[in-house]
Amino acid sequence: MMSIRAVARSVPRTLTRLSSTALRQSRAARPSSQLLKSSWTPFRTSQFTSAFSTTPFRQSANSAVDEELSVKLESELQFEGELKESEQVPASVKDFLENSPFELKDTSGKEDVFLTRTYENEKITVSFSISDLANYEPDEYNEDSALGDEELDTPEGKQLAEAEAEEGVEDGEEREPGVPCRLNIVVEKPNKGALNIEAVAQDGQILVENFYYFKDAKMAHGETPEAVHAAEDTYPGPPFGSLDEDLQILMERYLEDRGVTQAMAVFVPDYMDLKEQREYNTWLKDVKTFVDA
Template sequence: MMSLRAVARSAPRTLSRLSSPAIRQAVARPSPSLVNSACAPLRLTQCVSAFSTTLLRSAPSSEVDEELSVKLESELQFEKEMKDNDVPASVKDFLENSSFELKDTPGMEDVYLTRKFGNEIITVSFSISDISTYEPDHFNEDSALTDEELDTPEGRQLAEAEADEAGLDDGEEGMNAVPCRLNIVVEKEGKGALNIEAVAQDGQIMVENFYYFKDPKLAHGQSAEVAHAAQDVYPGPPFGTLDEDLQILMERYLEERGVSQALAIFVPDYMDLKEQREYHAWLKDVKNFVDA
C-alpha cells in the first residue's frame, strides 16, 4: 500500500500537517514574516502600486536568502518528523525474493527492474513522475480547511475524519489509489521484442497495450528519435479488443515472467519511498546552494 503522502500529493496544502509530506507540493505553510507582510513575494505584481521600485531594489538579498534558508530547514525538519522510518514490508519481500534486479539512480525519476528468463531479457520501468501528475478527485479545495482552522483541535479532528472517509488513512488496509504506469519489454536476441504498456493499481497489473517490434530499440524508446520511429510501426490492435481467451493467456504470459501481483504491490510502495528520498535530497541541495 502506498503511504498517504503520495496519494495526497495534489490535495490542498492545508492538510499537510495531518496527512503526509506529499501534500507539500500544493502550497507550503507561509513563514511568519510573509504572513505579516503586506504582500507575499509571489504576489509582487498585485502589490507593485503600493511600493516604489527603488524601495524594492534597496532590500538586501541576504535577508531573503536567510529567510529562505530557515524555511528550507523547517521543511527538512518537517520531512524528518513525517517520513516513514521503515521500508515497507512489500518492498523488502520483493527485493529479497524476486528474481528482478533493481536499478535506481539517485536524482533520476525512472526506476528499472531487470531479469533473465530463459533466453529472454525482461525490463520493467516506472517513474515517480506519476505521483506529481496524479490528480485525485476526492479532494475538494472549496471545502478545504484553512491553516487557522487546522490549528484548532476541532479542525485537526475534522481533517483526519475527511482523510479517513476518503480511504487515505496510513493504517488502513486499502490498496493504492495512484495508477502507476509500467513499461514492460520482453526481448529475445535476434527476434525482436514485445513491449507491453500496463498499469499497477489496487494490487493488480492491468494491460493496456501489447506491441511487437522487430527492432528491440523501438520497444525501449529511450530517445525522442526512437519514440518517433516507433510511432510509424503498426502497433497491433487495442488489447481490449482481442479475444478474451487471448487476453487471459497474454496476462498469464506476463505473470509467469514475474509481472505479477507481488510486483503490482511493490511498485507503488517503492515509488512512494523513492519520491520521499528524492524530495528530501532536493531540499538539502537547494538549502546548500542558498547557504553557499
C-alpha cells in the same frame, strides 16, 4: 497498509499531500512572525528613493530574504527527518527486493526506476516513473463533504481531513482508487526483436493496456529520436481489450511467468512513494545549498 502519504494521494487535489507534504503545508499555513516583519514594504517603496541608494538597499533586502528562505528550507528538512523516523519501509518493498528475481536500478535525481532480469534467453525490463505521482489528478471528491475548500486551507481543516482519511481506512470503508502507476515492460530475445507491453499497476493488480511487437528491440526502448519515430510508424496491433478473452488471459499469464505479478503491482506504488520522498529531501538540500552559497 498504505502510508498516510499514499492515502493522501488517492483523494482530490484539494486534499492531496495530507501525508508528509500536507503536514508540511499545515505547519507552513500561518506565515511566520519573521516573514511578517520582513522587508516587503521597503521593497515596494524603494522606487521612490534616489537612484544612488537603490542598489545597496536591494542587496540588503535580498540578503534578508535569502536568510529567511534558508531557515525555512532547514525547517522543512528537519520536519521531513522527523517523519522519516516515524515511518517504516513497507513490507511489500522489503519482500519484493529480497525475493524477486528482478534487479533494481534507481538513480538518485532521476524520475525513472528500472527492474531488470533474465528469463531463459530473454532480457526483461520493467520501468516506471515517480512523475505519475505529480501528474495524478484524482476524481472529483465527494460533493457533500463536510469540509469546504476554505476550511481545508486552515491547519485545523487539514488535520481533520487527515483524521477522517485514517478513520475511513480503519473502519474498512470504501476508499478511492490508488494512484495508477504506468509500467513499460520490454521482453527481448537475441536477434528476434521485442515485445513492448504497456500496463498499469493499481490496487494490487496489473492491468494490460497495449501489447506491441517490434522487430528491432531499440524501438521498444525509444532511446533515440529515430527509434521513437520508427516505433510510431509501426502497426501497433489492436487494443488489448478488444482481443479474444482467452488470448488476453494467456498473454497475462505470459507476463506472470516472467515475474510481472501481483507482488510487483503492490511493490511499485509503495516504492514510488518512498523514492518521491527521498527525491524531495534531496531537492530541499540542493536548493538550500544553492541559496546559502
